[in-house]
Amino acid sequence: MVSRDTPLLSVENLETHFDTAVEPVRAVDGASFTVDPGEVVGLVGESGSGKSVTARSIVGLESPGEIVGGSIRFDGTDLTDVDDRIRRQHRGDRIGMVFQDPTATLNPVFDVGEQIAEALRIHDVDRQRLTDFMHVPFVSDRQAWRDHRERAIELMEQVDIADPGSRAGDYPHEFSGGMAQRAMLAIALAGDPDLLIADEPTTALDTTTQATILERLDSLAATGETAVLLVTHDLGIVAERCDRVVVLYGGQVMESGPTEQVLTAPEHPYTRDLLECLIDDAEPQTRLSTIEGTVPDRFDEIGCPFASRCDYATAACRTSDPPIVDPGPDHRVVCGELETVPDAHVMDGANRSTRSEPTDGHAGSDRPPGNERERRVASASRTGDGTAAILAARNLSKRFETTDSWVDRLRGNRRYLDAVEDVSVSVERGQTLGIVGESGSGKSTVVDMLVGLEAPTSGRVELDGNPVGTVADRSAEQLAKVGVVFQHTRGSINPRATVRDVIAEPLFESGWDADRRTDRVDELLELVDLSPTHADRRRHQLSGGQLQRVAIARALALEPAVVVLDEPVSALDVSNRAKILNLLLDLQEQLGLTYVVVSHDLSVVGHVADEVLVMYAGQVMERGPTETLFDRPSHPYTNALLDAIPSVSGDTPAASLPGSVPSAVDPPSGCRFHMRCPLAEPECRSETPSMEAVDDARSRCHFASEIAADSDDDSEPLEHISPDTFS
């Protein structure tokens, strides 16, 4: 049993290094922190801050890195000082781990039930032969096999996987991201661990799903049996879910303490910078604050690791290790210049926007202050019917056939999936249209049709008022007019090509000669704030933020008027997200671009878009000007998306939206949202709502105007399904 008064986990001066040809990279460089039993501790930092390596070192997955110093005491045992067997016994048995990308952490060739059952089998000490794990007929113990399978199904039920009996036989690729993460959670919980390490568990998920997973972790800790170490880059999540927070940079702890204290009165310049990057209460369409520079590949051995990016750095910061200061009980800050750092309460909105100006890029430095949206909305010719639209979709529908066998096809048993139904959108020159929805909402299919990768089943796409077909039918001029930044940038860039080749590809394809290509690529690199030295790098030598810049440069190569961006920032940490969003706003202003931004995250869309389209199960649920949707949503789904945004300043944690988007093969009757809608009435099940105007927005809900009126007085929040449903 775990004793209550000593920490469960105590990491001290941990050093994990990665060997390289030059000199070792000190990924973790003397980090120390503790986790008490039943506590939720947030481990925070940008990508490259060493937080993931720290987490992995605890469970012994630091390879190819190596722990070269310090100790990891877990319930009295120093894990750095025991043999592999003991370390392995701690994994799974006492320490469970959940990883970032749930679809990559499940083995693709075994069904999900088996992978959960395996986590149980590990505790069956008498059956550890290879054959016990391979289910060899006549050799493996069938009874044990069946027992584990049954237990696995129970575990799936515990993590809210619907219909676990049949889902256990599904393979990972048949699981959505959220479901796969639940399965990972079931695996991690199989051994009833004392500590659960969750490494960016929700970064790859929809905001609504994120909230359900985090609630699950929360309720786990609430039982007092399991402590959680939550590794994340998002302070919004920390604010809502963690008891204590440890801020990591350069593999060292910069600040640690109770969440409340650290986030409301941050002392360390790095913590403050991280907080300022959040979209949270930033004025829409204004530049976000960013952290100057990027996380370096390696840090100096002496001095404060943050010195190269810190606004308050002095010579002393670089030449000697900063002291540890205790501003309050259990609150520790590692900084030598706290006197010169302004007091925390000065950190308000005004500070936010002024300080941000000189820090990133050159493009927007002459941007006039004030609310950009208002200015542009005023100047834009809003005709409403979209006649001035540069890109428009009229009654787009897309139906995919999913009949799997030709026997069925011959019999006429055809099955269809209506991915998109009757969607009309338009965006005017210089404006930004945001499309938001969970995965399965059909938003990506809309994008595919807009850019001509898919032909609509009915309806049409118009560019500059002229109907256009798919890519194959579009003229060179029409193709050049629309630039695209695809989702999953890392996957869409050829690993062997240099940045120059990647950016020049569209130029090459439209027949530019070599000299012109070189000049244009140089221009584009400058435009997206990449240095000329980046031109010769390849995919693996670029950070996530740099890759995104490459993708943007490539989309801009042929001077498009419209740029379609699919999840442009979902793979980035908060500081890179802020920088990319700033870049997009700058480019829009500088080049007069029109954007279509697609994201599952309403806060991102809300920050950049003039108008937002909320999609669900292939249909538009609500559309309207961004302010209206945020201030006075008139659809319960919009409400749910808004509530799912984690925030540092909010007093209630982000609310989850239970369930998932229904299958488009067999869409629900009546309102598509009725199965998850907290306000659903019996009539919602039978009567399909139509788009109804509520002031300047339109909403597909029977009670649209009531909901708008309700959110207008802003006093009583609408009744939502409470988080307790999940515990």
Place this chain on the structure above:
Amino acid sequence: MISAEYLAYRIGTSTAVLACVSVLTFGMMYLTPGDPARAVLYHQTGQQPSAEAVAAFRAEHGFDDPFPIRYWHWITDVVQRDLGESYRTGRPVSTMIVDALPATIELAIAAMAVALVIAIPTGVASAVYRGTWIDQASQLFALVGVSMPNFWLGYLLIIVFALHLGLAPVSGTGGLSHLVLPAIALGTGMAAIVTRLVRTSMLDVLDAEYVDAARAKGTAERIVVYKHALRNALIPVVTVVGLQFGFVLNGAVVIEIVFQRPGLGMMLVDAIFARDFPVVQGVVLIVAVLFVVTNLLVDLSYRVLDPRVQFGGEHA
């Protein structure tokens, strides 16, 4: 599982490929220099045939018909499992092939077995102990194995094991002892290729997040390696091994000659020298059929192994 639709599609394309091969095979005869009839008769009698003999031979074997008609006759016979008769012996070609085929397939399978038995453990060890002497030794083996021509290795084995040490028979067919040396000679090159492949594929897979996730469960390392990693690593290996089977058959033909083993190879070589066209055509066609069918089976087994492979353009 594999849908009937996909199966029909694959069988259709395979048939089309075979149709092309059959035309080329049959057309080969026209590409050989000189009058085939004359050449055949010359080989049979050892002297210049008379004009009447040539004319009679041409008439008997329908040489005077136009190509499409002759092809049509031939192919309609072929699909009725009649490959014609040997010019030399008059025996039906199909019977000759049926007699020779088992020996060749036996050799090819034995060689594959040798290759896999060597390659999988070596490749896995090489990946798991990456950068150690084990890895280096296995990579050296792979390099030597790939660069060594199989007929050369065959002669080497004959000289060392059969002639010097007298451990195995030099040539001919018979029990297992006759199979060992040819199988090693043929399998080594394959083993080298597969070792490299297993190594790369394993290294890739060992880097995958799901392997770490399996470790995080507390799974013993050997179970991580042999259950989680190897199963995934074998997916590309199966494809290549299957594709290689066609080449192994080709190699078997060569090795048969080296070891003087009766089989398709010996039969083909004899037939080529004798200008025994029906036999040549028959053997080439059979080898092509084997090649295409193995490819089809490989493709299908690949889909069974890897549940992610989807069929028939579905959308999720």
